[in-house]
Amino acid sequence: MDDKIILIIGPSGVGKDTLLKSIKKEYKDRVNFVRRYISRIPDKNEDNFFIEESAFSILQTNNFFISSWQAHENSYGISKTSIKKGVNIISISRSKIKDFEENYEKVFTVNISVKREVLKSRLEKRGRETKVEIEKRLNRSYDKIEARNLIEFDNSFSEEESKKEFIKLLEKIINN
Numbered sequence: 001m002d003d004k005i006i007l008i009i010g011p012s013g014v015g016k017d018t019l020l021k022s023i024k025k026e027y028k029d030r031v032n033f034v035r036r037y038i039s040r041i042p043d044k045n046e047d048n049f050f051i052e053e054s055a056f057s058i059l060q061t062n063n064f065f066i067s068s069w070q071a072h073e074n075s076y077g078i079s080k081t082s083i084k085k086g087v088n089i090i091s092i093s094r095s096k097i098k099d100f101e102e103n104y105e106k107v108f109t110v111n112i113s114v115k116r117e118v119l120k121s122r123l124e125k126r127g128r129e130t131k132v133e134i135e136k137r138l139n140r141s142y143d144k145i146e147a148r149n150l151i152e153f154d155n156s157f158s159e160e161e162s163k164k165e166f167i168k169l170l171e172k173i174i175n176n
C-alpha cells in the first residue's frame, strides 16, 4: 500500500483531538495516529508527548522534526521517525502543510470547522484558556488554505454524528 498522510487542521477548540480520540480504538491497527511533541501539559483529550521548552529546542536544533511550529505560546513538533508505512493521521498547524507535501506524494488535508458560536461554547466548556485567550482565539482571522488535496469537514454536530461522518471520510481516503 502507498503511504498516505492525512493532515488534520482547524482552529483551536474545533474538536480535532476529540474526533481523533473517538476513532482511535477502531482504527489503531490500520492507521498510525502520530503523536506530537508539545511544550505544555496535554489535556485529557490528547495523547501527545509533553517535553520542556529547553528539550524541544535541542531536538529542533538537531533536526529531529519533519515539522515544528509555535501556537498560543507553545511549541509543537512532529518527529521524522514517527511517520510509518501505510496511513498516518497528524493534527498540525495549517501553516505547515507544505512540510508534508514536500516529503510525501499522497497528502490529504482535512479542514475541520464549526460556526463561531459553537467554537465559543466548546472553548468555554473545555475551560483550558482564560476568557481573554478565548476571545483572542475567536477573533483570529485565517488566510485561504493552500493544499494539494483539501477536504472540508463540518464538525458542528454531536460527537456521535461527527464520528460517523469522519469514519465515512476516512474510509474514502484509505480506499482511494
Ligand SMILES: Nc1ncnc2c1ncn2[C@@H]1O[C@H](COP(=O)(O)OP(=O)(O)OP(=O)(O)O)[C@@H](O)[C@H]1O
Residues within 6 Å of the ligand: 010, 011, 012, 013, 014, 015, 016, 017, 018, 019, 045, 122, 123, 125, 126, 155, 156, 157, 158, 159, 160, 162
Ligand atoms: N462534536 C462535539 N460536540 C460537543 N462538544 C465537543 C465536540 N467535539 C469536541 N467537543 C468539546 O470541545 C472542546 C474542544 O475540543 P478539542 O480539545 O478536541 O479541540 P481541538 O481542536 O483539539 O483543540 P486544540 O487545537 O486547542 O487542541 C472539548 O471540551 C471537547 O470535549
